[in-house]
Amino acid sequence: MYCLWCDQEIISSVNWGNLMLPPRSLTLCEECEGKLERITGSRCEKCSRKSAEQICSDCQWWSTQKREVLAKNHSIYVYNAFMKEIIAKWKYRGDYVLKKVFEEAFLEAFRKEFGKYKDTVLVPIPLSDARLAERGFNQAEALARQLPIQSKNLLTRTDSEKQSKKSRKQRIAGKNPFIMTETLNKPAILVDDIYTTGTTLRHAAELLRQNGCPKVSSYTLIRG
C-alpha cells in the first residue's frame, strides 16, 4: 500500500492494540496523517468553528440577519496549509482518489452527528456546467456518495463560482446562484467540501426551505 499523498510505501504494523481489529486500510502514511488537523475541543455549536464561545461571532452576526435558514453545520477538519494542498489537488487538479483520505472519518462523524435522522435527504452543492466539464466530477457529490443515506441532486448552479474573488459583503448581498425545479418535503442535509463564510450553503438552504423542506442542516469536510 502506498500513501495517497507522498507515495511512500506504508507498512502497517500489527501490535497488541490492533491485533483483534479488522485490518484498517490506511490511505496516508503516519507522517502525512499527522499533518491533518481535526477540529477538537470546544467549538461553535452552530457552525463547528473552533471557538471558546458557545456561538461564535460569525454565527451571532448571522442571527441578526433576516430569517436564519440553516439549522446547523458540522465539519471535521481545520483548513490548515496541508489541507489546502490536498483540496487543491483533489478539486482543482481533479485527483479523484484523494477522496479516500477522508472516507472513513467522513462516514464515522456522520453516523455520530446525523445518525438519528431518519428519512433525511442529502443534497450535494452543485458545480456549474463549465466547472464540471473541466474537472469531470463534483467533489460534493463524491463526498455525499460515501454516506449511507440517499443523495439527490436537487440544485442547479447558474453562476460561475467566482466566489473567492468577491468580498464577504458582495457574496452575501449577491443573488442566489442556485435554482431548484423540484420540491422536497423532507429534512435535508447539504453536503460540501468546505464551509467558508456560510453564504453559499445559506443560499442553497433558503431555496430548499422555499420549496417545502422543513429543516436544512449542512455537513462539510472542513470549517474554513
Added chain:
Amino acid sequence: MIVPQHRQKEMDLAKLFAGKLLLRHEIPLSEAHFSQALKQEIFRTVSPFSKKHFTLQCNRCGNTAKHLLPRYPCSRCGKAHRYCRKCIAMGRVSTCSMLYEWADQTPHWPIYVNPCSWKGTLTDAQQHAADRIATAIQAEEKELLSWAVCGAGKTEMLFPAITIALQQGKRICLATPRADVVRELKPRIQQAFEEVTVQALYGGSNDKTGSAQLILSTTHQLLRFKQAFHVMIIDEVDAFPYHADPSLSFATKRAVKPSGTTIYLTATPRKQQLKRLRKNNLPHIFVPRRFHGYPLPVPKTKQVINLKRQLKSKQLPKAFLKWLLTREKTQRQILIFVPTINLADHLQKPLTNFLLENNVIQTKQQASAVHASDAEREEKVKAYRNRELFVLVTTTILERGVTFPSVDVVILDAGHQVFDQAAIVQIAGRAGRSPDDPHGEVLLFHDGKTDAMVEAAASIRDMNRRGGFV
C-alpha cells in the same frame, strides 16, 4: 528572405506547437479552429495510454505503477476513466482527454553566424572539454558525459558547443532538475548569447510558451515536449529528483529528436553512470581541474561521541566550537550543513549566541538558518552571497548549484543517510571556489565513519590525482 504574411503566421505556430505533447486546454485555439486544425492534420491525436504486454503506461510521463493509474467516474460521459496521478500536477491525462501533437511541417530555426557574445577565455582544461562537447554536437553523436569537478567552470565550457549548434540552426535545451539552478542560469546564458531568444521554463515561471530556440528548463517541464530538440544538455544528472524519478529521464529522452545529441553534465556521477563509463559504452570527457588551477579541498573527519544526542538537545559539540575559534582564515564565511530542517532551526539560536559571545560575529543578524520550505530562502542566500550574513546553517538544499567565493564548510552529523557520497563531494566542492582564496576547510563531524564519508574522500583524492596533483 521574404515570407508571405500567412506563411509567417504558420511558421510562428509551428515554433509554438511543434515538438510538444499537449492537453487540449494547453492549446489556445477555439473549438471551431481546433477541429478544423485536426481535420487538416495540422494537429494529430496521441492516445493518452499505451499497453505493453499487460501493463498500462501513461504516454506523457511513462508511469506504469498501477496504483498511480486509478479511475474516476466521469460526469461528462458517465464512464469510469483511467487517469495518471503521477503527472497530474501538469494537468490530468485521462482516457477522456487525448494528447495532441503538431503534425504540420517542422519549424526552421534561424542560423546564426556569430551568436556568442561572451568575451572571456577558457583555461586549457576547459577548452579541451569544450572542444569535445562541440564535436559531439557537430557530428551528431548520440550522447556524451562531461564529468567536471566542482568549480571546473562547466557553464562556460558549454558556450562553444551552444555556438556551434546555433550556427547549424539547431534547437537547444539546457535542462536541470532544480528550478533555482534554472533561475540562476538564465541571466548568464542570455548575456552570453545576447541576440538569441532564451526562455526559462520552471514551475512558476511567467513565460511557459516554450517557443524559443534556446530553452532553459527544469527536467520536469520537459513532460510537455516530444522530439523538440537537436541538442539536449542535462546539468546535474545525478541530482535529486532526476536520478530518483524515472518519469524525468523518460521525458528528457523523449524531448530529444531521434537524431539529436544528449550531453550529460555531472561532478559526481552515480554508480550506474560509472558502470557505463567502465564498460566503455558511454563516451565521456573528464575535467579534473578547477578553473583556477588548484586542487579540490579534501574533507577532514572528526569523531564526536554522542553527537546525535548532543545535537538533539541543542548542544553544540566542543570540538566544533573549538574549531570555530581557531580557523586558518577568520575572514572566510562559514557554511554549516545539517541533516534535517528541525536541526537547522534548533541549532540557529545556540550557535548565534556562541558566535556573538566570542566576537566571531558582531550582530545576531549575521547568522541564520535556511531550508527548502523557508519562505525567505532566496533572500537569505542572496544576503549570504553579499556577505551580509556571515554564518549560514543549511540543509542539503545548498549542496550544489550555488557558488560562494570564500567559505569554510562543516557537516554536523555527516554520518546521516542524507549525506551520501555524492552529497559529501558536492558539499566539499563549495569550498575554495575563488582564485583569490582557492582553499577552504571542509570538516565532517560524525559519531562513526560511514562508507559514504570514506568513499567521498577517496574519490576527491582520486580526482586530484587525475588533475596532476600529488
